[in-house]
Amino acid sequence: MSQTSRNNDNFFERVYQVTRLVPFGRVTTYGAIARYLGATRSARMVGWALNSSSSQEEWVPAHRVVNRKGLLTGKIHFPGSNTMQQLLKAEGIRVEDNAVVDFDMHFWDPNVELVKESKK
Template identity: 60%
Template sequence: MPDYNFYDNVYDVVRLIPRGRVTSYGAIAAYLGNKGSSRIVGYAMMAAGTAKPPVPAHRVVNRQGLLTGKFHFGGNTMEELLAAEGIEVKDDKIQNFKQLYWDPSVELSL
C-alpha cells in the first residue's frame, strides 16, 4: 500500500518547481530524506493526476533528463507541457538539462 503521506510530501516539493525548470525523481527522494525512493516518487507522479491543488508532474524526469514518465500523460502531452514553458525536448530528452535542473536540496531550505 502506498504511503500517501510521502506522496503528499512529494507533491508539495513538485509544486515548488518553478515554471521552465525540471528536476529528477531521485533529487526529490533525496530532499525528502529517502534517497533510495526515486521509484516511489515515480509512483507518486503516476498518481498525481487527481491531486488538489494540481501537481506539475511534467517537470519531473529521470536523472539524465529523459521523459521516462511520458507514457502516463498520453501522446506527447508531457513534451507539449514542457514546450509551453520554453523547455526544448528532442528524442524524449530535455535539451540544456543541466542549466534547467532544479535541485530541491539546493533551492529549498529544510
C-alpha cells in the same frame, strides 16, 4: 487503513508538495525529490506518487519531473503520447528524442534551492 498505507499517503503528499515548488521553466528529477525528502533510494516511489498525482485537487506539475539523465520517462502516464513534451515546450524547455535539451541549465535541485530559500 494500515500504517504502511498511511506512510505512503504521507510520502506521496510530500512528493506533491515539493513538485508544486518546481519553478515554471525548470525541471527536477525523481532522485532529487527523493533525496530532499530523506528517502534517497526511493526515486521509483516518487514516480509512483507522480503517476497518481492527477487525482489531487490542487494541480501537481508532474511534467517537470524527469529521470536523472533528463529523459521523459514518465510521459506514458500522461494523456496523449506528447503531452509531457508539449507542456515543457510551453514553458520554454526544448525536448529532443524524449530528453530535455540543456538539462543542466534547466535542472532545479530542491536540495539546493529549498535550503537556500529557508535561510533567507
